[in-house]
Amino acid sequence: MSTTNRADLLRPSDVDTLRAELRSLKLSTGLPILFGGTVHGADLVLSGYVGTRGRFLRNLVISSERGLGGRAIAEQRPRSVADYFASRHITHDYDRPVGGEGIESLLAVPVVVRGRTRAAMYGGLRTPLPIGDTVTEQLVQSARALAREIEIRDEVDRRVTLLDNVGACVQVGNGERLPLTVSDTITESYLELRELAAGADDPELESRLKAIEDKLRALGSSGSRVPTAHLTPREQEVLGYVALGCRNAEIAERLALSLETVKSYVRNILAKLEVHSRHEAVVEARRQGVLP
Template sequence: MSGSVLRPRDIDTLRAELRSLGSATGLPILFGGAVQGADLVLTGHVGTRGRRLRNLVISSERGLGGRAIAEQRPGAVTDYFASRHITHDYDRPVASEGIESLLAVPVVVRGVTRAAMYGGLRTPAPIGEVVAERFVRSARELAREIEIRDEVDRRITLLENTEGDPRPLPRAVSDTITESYLALRELAAITADPELEEHLRAIEEKLRGIGGAGGKTARVSLTARERDVLGYVALGCRNAEIAERLSLSTETVKSYVRGVLAKLEVHSRHEAVVEARRQGLIV
């Protein structure tokens, strides 16, 4: 399983975010990286001239970035080498790039610093609030993408535990799989990363196929939205809750439910779930 659907690399998304920030802010130098243990490793660079910053390890609470990681809030210095508010452990690599003003913004996911992004000027001029706000917004967007990927990793263990198992799935496992592929569909709808969206869709389809069909051919065809509604019905969700999850009106959900009942030729939500499972339409 792990060889067929892999988590896209977070650092690739961070690098893309740095390039976007460079275009949006006009800052001449940007860099950043992911937190590994208690340290930050700088593996993303835009506009750097030398190699002193490449793969540089920033310790927590050391330097401007280390302080941003530890305090989980942005930090900035206008005259880097004269600043008394940071340690100066990394003066040499900073000096090698001619950086005078520096901004560091942490990427915080569920209370844990996972990455950091820097923007710098080669003159001792302040980095404006507009640029700082753009960095903070980008950090939040990146944090959301990482959180989505974490959720994918958590859900994907279902595939590893159930794929290829010919035995009927216990109802608790079946419900968990259904809830998982519906959650992944919701996440795919809100991510801004096309690669991650494709990744989520692939996992969703694999989860939908686990244990449901059993070699049977369904007599009816449901639309993607009808399958979503039916999945939530199988989890015991009320129409109002389904409407909220799918960003639909309650009346629209009721209409989908009526359509599913008609297609399956049943008279109740419970009968619809039983028949859908019998035909392999849901897990």
């Protein structure tokens, strides 16, 4: 029986994103050869190649602290050598595949997510010349962008797992409401997913994030009656943060709105729900199914 779970199906390939970064770097840096891979356990497995001439680097496994890339992975910072084969600062475990590609100058940049190296990208020259600061910075910025994408995907996986666990443990029907702690967790989840979607560069990932957000909303409101108050999407968003105990100033900062605009939204919410306080608004919104 297959062990593939919903997170596996939803998560776009990190390797595909790495390869896209390498292709983009080829155009922006002009480096003749670029390659990279993702980290599995303590090892880096090469899986993306641009400008290679043979199969010397195909699926090569780079051990932590071995070679230039292994050192970059272990130290979590860019490392470079202008004359690879003469360098005394790295081990030479991978001289044969490097030499097979004719590489003489090499730069390795780790992709670090929350203190853990998740991938690495290399840029190389077939002449023993230093790789300049401008090109190095381009690889570093690309590594940061890739790290951000992986971090977003990690959070999606975590939220999908939450959705599966809540769905398995809590049945909502016949008017029964979710426990408050579960309800707050769902509210927090879909609000955070919305923020992540806004920062995602991948349209496919953004679409998947939105789909998961909708599922979380639906899980929280299942079994509740049709709402009589009709809040706009922005009002629902503001109300979600109110439900989490956020003050107006914090909501304004999170949503990049002015404090007065947030106050106006809150007033509209109270009026539409026909209540007189923020607490009453949350209670009534949950009763109607406007909030989980």
